[in-house]
Amino acid sequence: MTPSSFLLPLALLPGLTLDAPWPDYRGPGRDGDARGAALPATWSETQNVRWKTAVHGRGWSSAVVMDGRAWLTTATPEGDQLSILAVDVATGEVVVDRVLFTVAKPEKRNALNSYASPSPTAGDGRVYVSFGTYGIACLSGATGETLWARRDLVCDHMEGPGSSPLLHGGLVYLHVDGGDVQYIVALDATTGEVVWKTQRSAELAPLAPDVRKAYSTPIVAKSQRGRDELVSSGAQATYGYDPRTGAELWRVRHKGYSMSSRPILVGDTVIVTTGFDRPELWALQLGGDGDVTGTHVRWRNTRGGPTMPSPVIVDGLPFQSSDRGMASCIDTATGETLWQERRGADVCASLLAADGRIMAFDRDGKVTMFAPERAFKRLGEARLERGFMASPAVVGGALILRTETHLYRIEASD
Numbered sequence: 001m002t003p004s005s006f007l008l009p010l011a012l013l014p015g016l017t018l019d020a021p022w023p024d025y026r027g028p029g030r031d032g033d034a035r036g037a038a039l040p041a042t043w044s045e046t047q048n049v050r051w052k053t054a055v056h057g058r059g060w061s062s063a064v065v066m067d068g069r070a071w072l073t074t075a076t077p078e079g080d081q082l083s084i085l086a087v088d089v090a091t092g093e094v095v096v097d098r099v100l101f102t103v104a105k106p107e108k109r110n111a112l113n114s115y116a117s118p119s120p121t122a123g124d125g126r127v128y129v130s131f132g133t134y135g136i137a138c139l140s141g142a143t144g145e146t147l148w149a150r151r152d153l154v155c156d157h158m159e160g161p162g163s164s165p166l167l168h169g170g171l172v173y174l175h176v177d178g179g180d181v182q183y184i185v186a187l188d189a190t191t192g193e194v195v196w197k198t199q200r201s202a203e204l205a206p207l208a209p210d211v212r213k214a215y216s217t218p219i220v221a222k223s224q225r226g227r228d229e230l231v232s233s234g235a236q237a238t239y240g241y242d243p244r245t246g247a248e249l250w251r252v253r254h255k256g257y258s259m260s261s262r263p264i265l266v267g268d269t270v271i272v273t274t275g276f277d278r279p280e281l282w283a284l285q286l287g288g289d290g291d292v293t294g295t296h297v298r299w300r301n302t303r304g305g306p307t308m309p310s311p312v313i314v315d316g317l318p319f320q321s322s323d324r325g326m327a328s329c330i331d332t333a334t335g336e337t338l339w340q341e342r343r344g345a346d347v348c349a350s351l352l353a354a355d356g357r358i359m360a361f362d363r364d365g366k367v368t369m370f371a372p373e374r375a376f377k378r379l380g381e382a383r384l385e386r387g388f389m390a391s392p393a394v395v396g397g398a399l400i401l402r403t404e405t406h407l408y409r410i411e412a413s414d
Contacts, residue, residue, distance in 0.1 A: 022393040022400070025062035025119035025164055026350060030219050031264050032312040034354040034394035040412040041369075043382045043399075050398065050409040051092030057083065059116030060348070060389035061164075063400050063407060065089060066122040066141055069096075070393065070400050070407065073129055079106030079115035082131045086144055087407055089395055096144035101135045101151070109160030112348075119164040119390070121172075126189070128172050132161025136174060138192060148192035156180045162215025162260045169228075169243060171195060173218055177234050179209030184218070184232055184239075186246060196246035202237040202253065211235060214275065215260035223287035224268045231263045231270050231286075238263070238272050238284065250288035252297060256280070262310040262350070264318070266332060269298060271311060271318055279305035281320060283335060299335025304328045310350035310391075312358060314372035321347045321360050329374060339376040343368050350391040361388035365403065384408065 026032045040048045059074035069086045080103050086096035109115060118130040122141065130136040133156070137149035155178025163175040172187045182200040187193065204212045218232040220243055229250075230243040235257035240249040259275030268287065274280045283298040304326040311320040317338075318330045325347050328340040345362035352359040357369045357379050365384045371377040390402035398411040 021122070022065040022395055023122040023167070024064060025121075025217075025391050025393075026262060026310065027394065030166075030262070032310065032350050032352050032391070033314075034352060035314070035356075037354050037394045038397050039355045039394070039399055040410060042380055043384075043410045045385055048410055048412055050411045053087055053092045053094065053407045055085065055402070055405065055407055057081075057116070058114045060114045061116050062119040062349075062390040063087075063393045063402055064120050064122050064127075065393050065395050065400060066127065067125070069141070071120045071122060071127050071129075072390075072402060072407065073116040073118070073120065073131070075115035075131070079103055079109065079134075082116060082134060084127075084129055084137075084139060084144065089398075089400065089409065092407075092409060098144065100129065100137055100146065100149070101131060103134050107133070107157065107160070109157075113160035113162070114389075115160060117160065117162050121165050121167045123167050124189075128165050128167055128189070130161070130163070130165045130174060132157055132163065133178070134161070136165065136172075136187075136192075138172075138189070150187075150192050153185060155182075156209070158210060158213055159258070164217040166218050166220070168220045171243065173230065173243070175214065175216065175218065175232065175234070177212070177214040179213045182212055182214075182234060184230075184241065184246070186243070198241060198246040198248065200234050200237070200239070201248055201251060202234065204235060207236070211257040214257055217262045219263050219265065219270075221265045221270055221286055225287045227287075229286055231272075233259055233263055233272050233275075235275070238282075240286065240288070250290060250292045250296070252282070252284055253291070253293045254280070254282060258307065260308045261306050264311055264313055266313045266316055266318070269332075271313070273305050273307065273311075275307050278302070279307045279322070281305045281311070281318070281330060281335070283332075301330055301335045301337060303337045304340055306347070308348045309360075312351040312353045314353045314358070317372065317374065319351060319353075319358050319372065321351060323347055325360075325362060327360060327368070327370065327376075329376070338374050341370070341376045349388045352392050352394070354394060359392070361392060361401075363387040363389065
C-alpha cells in the first residue's frame with residue numbers, strides 16, 4: 001500500500017463499544033488490568049476471529065485504541081522508513097497508513113528488536129508516537145496528520161529503541177537512556193516544547209556504555225504523603241521525580257540495565273524489575289526523600305524475574321513471566337515465591353489480567369491462561385500462527401492482538 005492517509009466510516013458490531021479507550025500499551029491503568037472484560041476462552045486462526053489485517057514491515061509496538069481506532073507503528077526492516085497505522089476496530093480496515101520519518105543511516109538494532117518497538121499513547125483526541133532517537137510526533141486522532149514533531153531527543157540505543165512515551169497531566173514523558181546520554185524529559189503535550197529535562201543521577205560514567213542503557217516506560221503514582229511521583233527505572237537505579245518540575249525526589253540503587261518491563265503499583269508500593277544480567281523483582285515503598293536504598297526496599301525476589309515482560313497484579317498478588325517463559329506468583333507482603341511454572345516458550349509481551357484469568361503471550365504464538373491464585377492452576381491455551389512481540393489491547397469483549405505479521409480482533413462468535 002502506498003503510504004497515505006484516508007478515512008472510512010465506522011460500523012458498530014455487536015458486543016463492542018467503539019468509544020472504550022485502551023490509550024496506553026498496558027491499558028487505562030497502565031497495569032495490564034482488563035478484569036471487567038468478558039473475553040473468549042479460546043481462539044485460533046479459524047475460531048473467534050472477527051477480522052485479521054496484515055501489517056507491513058517489522059514493528060513490535062503494541063496497539064492502543066482511541067475513538068474506535070487501533071494505532072500502531074511499523075518500520076522497514078532496515079529502519080529507513082518509520083510509519084504510523086490506524087485500523088478501524090469495527091471493520092479491520094486500515095484508515096491511516098503513512099511514513100512519519102525517514103532515516104538516512106539507521107543505527108544497528110538487536111536481532112530481536114525492531115525500529116518501531118516503542119508503543120504509542122493516546123488521549124484528548126491526539127496520538128503520541130515515538131521511535132526513540134529517530135523522532136517523536138503528535139498526531140490528530142481524527143486525521144492522522146502531524147500536529148508537531150521533534151527529532152532532537154537523540155541517544156545511542158545500541159540495540160534499537162524501546163521506551164514508550166507516557167501521557168499524563170498535559171505532559172508527555174520520555175526516557176532517553178542510551179549508552180551515551182541518560183535523561184528523562186517532559187514535553188508539553190500541545191506544543192511539543194520541552195518543559196523540563198533531568199539527567200540521571202546514578203554514577204554511570206565509569207561503566208561501560210552497554211550497562212548504562214535502559215528501555216523502560218515510567219508511571220505516575222500517588223504516595224501516602226499525597227504527592228504525585230513519576231516512577232522511572234533506568235540503568236543501575238529506579239527514581240521518583242516530581243512530574244511537574246522533574247526534580248528528583250528519591251532514588252533506589254540496584255544492579256541491572258536494559259530493562260524494558262514497566263513499574264507497577266500496588267497500594268503504596270511500586271514493583272520494579274532490575275534488568276540484566278540477573279533480573280530481580282523489587283518492591284519499593286513510595287514517599288521517600290534522597291537515596292532510600294537502605295530504607296524503602298520492602299523486599300527483593302531473585303527467582304524468575306523478567307527483563308522484557310511487565311508483571312500484572314490481581315487482588316494484591318504480583319504475577320510475572322520471565323523472558324524464558326517461567327511464570328510465577330509472588331507474596332506481596334514478603335516477596336516469597338508462592339509458585340513457579342515453566343511454560344516452555346520465550347516471552348516479550350506483558351501479562352494481561354482479564355475475566356478471571358492471567359494471559360501470557362508467547363513469541364511462538366501460544367497464549368497460556370492460568371488462574372490469578374496463590375496456587376498454580378492452568379485454565380487453557382490459544383494460538384495464532386505467528387508469534388507475539390507486542391502486548392494485547394482490550395476493547396469491550398474483544399482482544400486486539402498484534403502478531404509479527406497481522407493485527408487481529410478476537411471476539412466470541414454470536
